Structures are given as structure tokens and as C-alpha cells.
Amino acid sequence: MPESADQLYARVTAAAGExxxxxxxGMSAWDIFPWEAVDGAVLPKVLAAPGAEAPREGxxxxxxxxxxxxxxxxxxxxxxxxxxLLAEPKPTGLPLVLVLWTxxxxxxxxxxxxxxxxxxxxxNRLVRIIEAMPGIGRVHVNRxxxxxxxxxxxxxxxxxxxxxxxxxxxxxxDDILPPVDETAWRADLHTVATKxxxxxxxxxA
Numbered sequence: 001m002p003e004s005a006d007q008l009y010a011r012v013t014a015a016a017g018e019x020x021x022x023x024x025x026g027m028s029a030w031d032i033f034p035w036e037a038v039d040g041a042v043l044p045k046v047l048a049a050p051g052a053e054a055p056r057e058g059x060x061x062x063x064x065x066x067x068x069x070x071x072x073x074x075x076x077x078x079x080x081x082x083x084x085l086l087a088e089p090k091p092t093g094l095p096l097v098l099v100l101w102t103x104x105x106x107x108x109x110x111x112x113x114x115x116x117x118x119x120x121x122x123x124n125r126l127v128r129i130i131e132a133m134p135g136i137g138r139v140h141v142n143r144x145x146x147x148x149x150x151x152x153x154x155x156x157x158x159x160x161x162x163x164x165x166x167x168x169x170x171x172x173x174d175d176i177l178p179p180v181d182e183t184a185w186r187a188d189l190h191t192v193a194t195k196x197x198x199x200x201x202x203x204x205a
Contacts, residue, residue, distance in 0.1 A: 002135035005161035015178035025175035058149035080201030093177025
């Protein structure tokens, strides 16, 4: 069962500094992070001139495809003949972060009707399962395609009761908040896996 709002707040305050603030997330050092500190103010970075795009992982000239090389079995939550649901390697700040991958090297826009229909059904089931768990306010479903050419859809479960952890910024908070308790996290992965397997496939968590 995901932690309550009070439990999450206790986890945060235990990890915060004397001023109540948590450390800056690792993403603040990424090239694509759009903000920087200038004379005590946080401002958008100057936008660089356009250039050639680097090939994605799994594209010609890019790195080998992570997914086509085989999914790490310890991260597999659920799977069937066409899809594999992965957890992150270890707990993160949000209650659950899951990634649904195709087995075949498709990208969205290249799906046949069968895979497109399956994606809709599985995504709908995952959202329904996770949002029914206590302490979950919403599940955000996201697709970014700039890192890998192999289709993968993210599911971010945000905690209930925190006005600051809403919308697209929930992704940033996932990197800021201290990690969820691993025992509770694994129990929640098991719940998701077994409930999703009611429609088919195999629970692995």
C-alpha cells in the first residue's frame, strides 16, 4: 500500500536540511535543463542555435538499443507476448514509476492496429489499477521519444494531497524527493503486477 500523505511528509522532512529544503536533483546538471542561477535569480538559459540532431539509441549511428538487447529480469513487473512493464532499478521519490515497452522495435506512429489497440487497453488498465490504490492522487502517462527509438510509455503515480506535486512537475519531484521505502515499493509493484495479470500476461513482481 502506498504511504499516506503524512508518511510521505515525514520521509521528506527527515531527509531535508535545517532550512527544510531537499538537495537539488541530478537533472539540474543536464544540458537540457532549462534554468540557471544568474545573480541570485533563477532564469531560463539562453537558447543555443539549432544544429543536427544526434541519433537516438536504437537508430542508425546511435547506441545499441537497450530494449532489443533484452530487458533486465529483475526490473520486469509484468509481461506478455507483445509488451513488458518495467520498474525503475530502485525506488524513487514518487510512489510508483513504471515504463511499458514493446517487445518489437516499434516507435509510436509505426504501430499496427493490433499494437495500438493493446497499448490503449493496457494503459487504461494500469491507470485504473494504480489510481485505485490508497494515497495515489493521479497517474500521469507520458511518452518522450528523444532518448530511445524503441517505444516506451511512462506512468508516474503522484501522491495525493500535495498541491506542489502536480502536472508535469511531478516528474521533477520524483528526482527531488527521497526514495520510497523499498519493502512498500515492492509490495505495490506486486499489487500492480497481479491485478494487471487478471487480463492476461504474467506477473513477475
